[in-house]
Amino acid sequence: MSGKIYLYPVWLRLWHGLNAILIILLIISGVSMQYTNPANPFIRFDIAVSMHNLSGVILTINYCWFLFGTITTPNGKYYKLTFKGLLGRLIKQFTYYTFGIFKHEKPPFPVTKESKFNPLQQFTYVAAMFVLVPIVIITGWALLYPEFVLTKIMGGSGLKINDFFHVILGFFVSFFMLIHIYFCTIGATFVSNFKSMINGFHESH
Amino acid sequence: MSFFPRISIKVPVSVPLALFMAVMLSGAIDAQNKPKKETIDFNENCLKCHGQSKYKYLNPESGSEVTKRMYAETIINRTEFYDSNHKTFKCTDCHSEEYGTFPHAGNLRMESKYACIDCHGGDETYAKFQFEKIESEFHESVHSTKHSEDFNCWMCHNPHSYKISVRSEDKIKDIVAYDNAICLNCHADITNYQMLTDKVNPNIVKKHEWLPNQALHFKNVRCIECHARTNDSILVAHNIQPKAKAVRRCVECHSTNSILMASLYKYKVQEGRSKAGFYNGVIMNEGYVIGANRNYYLGILSLIMFGCVAAGILIHASLRILKRKK
Numbered sequence: 001m002s003g004k005i006y007l008y009p010v011w012l013r014l015w016h017g018l019n020a021i022l023i024i025l026l027i028i029s030g031v032s033m034q035y036t037n038p039a040n041p042f043i044r045f046d047i048a049v050s051m052h053n054l055s056g057v058i059l060t061i062n063y064c065w066f067l068f069g070t071i072t073t074p075n076g077k078y079y080k081l082t083f084k085g086l087l088g089r090l091i092k093q094f095t096y097y098t099f100g101i102f103k104h105e106k107p108p109f110p111v112t113k114e115s116k117f118n119p120l121q122q123f124t125y126v127a128a129m130f131v132l133v134p135i136v137i138i139t140g141w142a143l144l145y146p147e148f149v150l151t152k153i154m155g156g157s158g159l160k161i162n163d164f165f166h167v168i169l170g171f172f173v174s175f176f177m178l179i180h181i182y183f184c185t186i187g188a189t190f191v192s193n194f195k196s197m198i199n200g201f202h203e204s205h
Numbered sequence: 206m207s208f209f210p211r212i213s214i215k216v217p218v219s220v221p222l223a224l225f226m227a228v229m230l231s232g233a234i235d236a237q238n239k240p241k242k243e244t245i246d247f248n249e250n251c252l253k254c255h256g257q258s259k260y261k262y263l264n265p266e267s268g269s270e271v272t273k274r275m276y277a278e279t280i281i282n283r284t285e286f287y288d289s290n291h292k293t294f295k296c297t298d299c300h301s302e303e304y305g306t307f308p309h310a311g312n313l314r315m316e317s318k319y320a321c322i323d324c325h326g327g328d329e330t331y332a333k334f335q336f337e338k339i340e341s342e343f344h345e346s347v348h349s350t351k352h353s354e355d356f357n358c359w360m361c362h363n364p365h366s367y368k369i370s371v372r373s374e375d376k377i378k379d380i381v382a383y384d385n386a387i388c389l390n391c392h393a394d395i396t397n398y399q400m401l402t403d404k405v406n407p408n409i410v411k412k413h414e415w416l417p418n419q420a421l422h423f424k425n426v427r428c429i430e431c432h433a434r435t436n437d438s439i440l441v442a443h444n445i446q447p448k449a450k451a452v453r454r455c456v457e458c459h460s461t462n463s464i465l466m467a468s469l470y471k472y473k474v475q476e477g478r479s480k481a482g483f484y485n486g487v488i489m490n491e492g493y494v495i496g497a498n499r500n501y502y503l504g505i506l507s508l509i510m511f512g513c514v515a516a517g518i519l520i521h522a523s524l525r526i527l528k529r530k531k
Contacts, residue, residue, distance in 0.1 A: 035504070036460050045455035049417060097521075102528040146421065164500070171507050175514050182518045186525075 004201040007116050012075060015066045016197055022062065025055040027174050034167060056140045063137060066129070078116045079126050089119035101186070111202055121183075128176050132169055139166035240293045251296045251304065255281050262307065285366040299364070321358040335439055342436065342443040352401050361387045381427050384441075388428040415453070430458070430465055 008016070029052040032042040043051065070076045092108050097120070100108070109118040117125060142148065142162050187193040188203040196202050254260035258280060261272050286292060297304070301313055325336040343349050348356045370383045389409070391397045398406040416422055431452035433442035452458070458465050 033459070036456055041456060045459050046417060049455070102524055104528075104530060164503075167503065171510065175510065178514050178518065182522070185522075 003204050005111065005113055005204070006200055007111070007113070007202045008196060008200040009073070009075075010200070011065075011069050011073075013197055013200060015062060015069065018062050019059070019066070022055045022059045023173065023177055025051060026059065027170070027177065029055065030167075030170050031174075053144060056137070056144075060137050060141070063133060077114075078122065079129070081122065081126055086119065086123070090123060093118050093120040111204060116202075124176065128173070132172055132176070136166060136169045136173060139163070139169070142166075240287055244293060244295050245287075247295050247297075252281060252283060255279055256283050281365050289364075289366050289368050291364055291367070318357070318359070321362065338436070338439050339441070339443050342434075342439065346433070346443060346445040347447050348445050355401055360391070378424060381425060384427045384429070385423070392428075417455075426458075426465070 029043060029048040032048040033045065033052060035042070036045055036048070042048075070079065089109070096105065096108050107118065109115065111118075139162050143159075143166060146159050184193040185191075187196075192203040249256075254275065257275065259272055259274055261270055263269075264271050291299075299319065301316070303310055303313055320340075322336050322340045325331045325334065326340070327337075343358075348360070368383075370380045391401075392406065393409055395406045398404075410419070413419055413423075429442050429445070432445055432448075434444040434446055434450075436442050436444070
């Protein structure tokens, strides 16, 4: 069966597009700062710092926009995890991605108006948007205002531990981004999911 | 206390050098100890006048007591002095015993003064401080080349208050504040600055407007990190460079080859390691510089994880292409 469902309202697409651009800028400038090399700077350090700070500030505002939209529109229902039988559903979706997809099996959890995400998507999106990104935002702001960071946390430098979390979780955001972009190629066609985020309509298999 | 104790520092020319060195050496070895009571009592002979803003004497001509204001340059703060490196010294260890008479003879102020190296040089006791290297660095610095004999050690290291800071237990931030105060004593004070030049002191904040997070840098980095030529073998670089040669590229500090790791930060990390063990020394050190405090293992781990993600995607994509419907 093939059809189009309107799943992505304008506010969501605007948030998603801006979020994607900002996350890419943050990853590029973050990696450039972390692995900075005087002989061969990927992005000049001061430019990378400004780029990272500015993108981070805009991302925070954009995140608030996402939270507001998710709370005030029906979009929030897609992020409500049902823990009963979750593990089984996750395994079922994982098995589809690792085996079933190559045998051209039907997706075990097809996209509907009521269920936008498959269990694996729902779980990772909840983890990313409500755990990973908020921590990265908070630790990022703490690096902008280090005077508010506890000097010592369990005997170690508070700032260093804060940065350690920021960098590690930043890496996870990067992994999420790579996998997310790749999985977007798994749709009705190679580019249909990318089109969806522009026109708002999801195209079923 | 004044920054320029130029009038009061004198060489007791009548004392043989050998005897003088013996006195200085014994004083320095005792530098960690408290000053003896007899030393404090002896010094009070001087400090009863030089330890306050005014002094009194009896005018033999009129028979009346006269109160005079003490010159700011010659006032010694007792608290600072007895907390300084030279706290165990008697005033006459460095100053002429002729100061014992009042009024002081006018010719006393004409005598030349010691430099640090005169007492601290050529002795194994001070070998770790490398005074000879510091002396030669100083002579290459703009402070020496631009001002020659007018600029000496005492300009920055007031012998009546100077406390060793880098090799202390103090935190990096406290050391930075103490050391930067030495520079700012002239470079942010027009009166002191114009003792050596007629030029107007540049505004430090304006001159450093280009520096991102200026306040943060000023609190955490010593002026000399950017304004002196780094020497890996000297803890405190003394070769102050002309302003054109000051560090302006962020990556000089914000990289694994950070110049900060050749000075105070390296020393503090080494100290931390020897006292708290390798792990604690690495985790608990205070210095934090983006790009410089890169964790080696985290770098490796991140590359492995990036590799795994990329390989996973590549394998999955290849299988999809291979197994696609014909």
